[in-house]
Amino acid sequence: MAFSPYKGIYWLGVALFAALLVAGVVLSIGQSGHPPDLTTNFVLDAIDDGVARGDFTEATARLRMAAVIHPQPPLLVKLVEVAEKAGDRESQVFALRKLTSMRLTEDPQAYLKLASLLLTDPARTAADLPEIEDLLRESLGRNPRNAMAHNNLAVALLYQGKREEAARHFAEALRLDPSLDSARRGLEQTRRPS
Amino acid sequence: MSRAATASQAAAVSLPPGAALRGKMFVNPLFDYMLIGGGFSLVVSAALIARGGASIVSTGLIPYIVFVSTMAHFASSTVRLYSKPGAFRSLPFLTMGLPLVSLVVLLVAIRFAGQLGPHMQSLYLTWSPYHYAAQAYGLAVMYSYRSGCALSPTNKKLLWWVAMSPFFYAFLFSSSSGARWLLPDAWFANAGLVQPMAALQWVLRIVVFSSPLVFLVRVWQSDRSWFPVIGVVLLFSNGIWWLVLSPLDAFVWATIFHGIQYMAIVIIFHMREQMLQPQNTRGPVFHAVKFYGLSLVLGYGLFRVLPLAFTTVGFDLVETFFLVTAAINIHHFVVDAFIWRLKPTDGNRAIVREGSPVAA
Structure with a gap:
C-alpha cells in the first residue's frame, strides 16, 4: 500500500473502528444471551x-x-x-x-386529539383557530358520528364568531350524546344575544 | 450492481431458443431462479398474502433470519471490497479513505441527531429502493449477456426504466422518504392531490408488473433474441417486494430477500475470483464458507456492537442505532456502486462471461 496517499487515513480509520468495536464488545458482554435483533x-x-x-x-x-x-x-x-x-x-x-x-x-381520533390539545392550550391564539377547525372537519369527515368532535368544532367556530354554524354542531353533538353537558351549555350560549 | 450493464456488449446467440429463454445459470436452475432470481421470495410472498399478512415464521425467529441474510449481506460488500484482488490499487479512496470519512460523518450525524438524523435516515430510505432496482437491473443485464441476448442500446435503456419503476413507486408513495423527504408536508396535506396520486399509484402498479413481460416481447420483436425469463422473474420479484409486501410490513421481508439474492451472487463471484488466483490451493467450498463467515461476523459487529460502542461516549441508544444502520446502508450503496463494475481488466467480467456464448 506504499503507493497510496490514503495509507495514513486508512490506518486511522481502522484504529478508530477497532477501538469502537472493542468498546462495543466490552459493553455487549453484559448483554450476553441477547439475540441479534x-x-x-x-x-x-x-x-x-x-x-x-x-x-x-x-x-x-x-x-x-x-x-x-x-x-x-x-x-x-x-x-x-x-x-x-x-x-x-x-x-x-x-x-x-x-x-x-x-x-x-386515517384515524379520526388523531385529528380530534390534536385539535383538542390545541383548543385547550393556554397559549392558544386566534390565529390557531382555523387550523383547529380544519382538524375537526378532517376528523368528522372520517367519522361524522363523534359527539365530542362536533362539540369541539362548535367551540372553535364560536370563538371565531360563527354562531349559527356553531349552534348546528352543538345540536348535533347533543343529538349523538344527550349527556354531553358542554354541548348543552354551548348551545345555550349561542342563543344568548352577543 | 447497475454498472454490470457496461458488460452487455454484443454477444452472438448460440444457445438453443429454449436454453436462451431459460437463461444461462451460474449454478443450476433451482439455485439461480429461487435465490438469485427471487423465486423463493415469490413463494414466501404468496404464503404471506394467503395468510393475510400474518407471519409465516415465529416472530422470535425473524431476528435470526435478518442476522443471517440482511446483516451478512450489508457486511459482504465490504468483505468483497477488501478481498477483491487489486482493490487497494484500483479503488484507493473506497478502500482506504471512505471508512474514516464514514465514521466521521456518522459521528457528526449522531452528535447532531435532531438536525442531521432525519436527513441521513431519509437518504438511506430513499436510496434503498433505488439500490434494489439497480441490483435487479444489473442482474437482468448480466443474465441477458450470459444467455446470449445482446441488448441493443435502446433496449438497455428501456430495461433500466422497467427496473426502476418500483423505485419510482417507492419514491412517490413511501411514508417517510423519497418525495415526502424532499417536499414540504403541506404538499401532501393538499386534498386536491389525493385522487390524482391514487390514480398515479394504480398506473405505476400496472407498469411495474406488466412491463417486464412487455419488455421480453419487445426484445424478441426488435432483436429476434430471447431476454431470459430469469430476468423477468428478477424484475417481477423486486416489484412484489416494494408494491405488494409494503402493506404487510414487508420492509423486513424485502431486505431479507434482497440480502439472500445478494449473498448468493456475491459468494459466486468471490468464489470464482479466488479460484482463478494462481496461488490458490483451496476448493470453492472453503472460499464460500470463509466469505460468508466473515460477512456474518462483520455484520454482527457493525449492526450490534458498533452502536453499543457509541453509547460508551455518551450518546443514547436510539440515535446510535438508527444512524449506525443508516450509515451502514449508505456505505454499502456506495461500495456496491464500484465493486460490480465490469471494466475490461476487472475479474468480474471474466466471471460474467464464463461459459457464456461467444461472438462468432
Missing part, C-alpha cells in the same frame, strides 16, 4: 424498558428522538401514548402534527 425492535425494547420502570419522561424523550429521525406511524402513535402518560403535551402535539399533516393516519 432488528434495529427498530431494539430501539422499542429500550423504550419499553423505560415504560416498564414507569419512567415515562425518559421513554418520551427516546421516542421523540426516534420519531424525529424516523417519523413512521407506529413510532408516532406510541409517542402520543407515552407522552400522554408523561404529561408531555408538546411531544403529543409534535407526534399528532406529523401524523395528521402528512396524512400518515
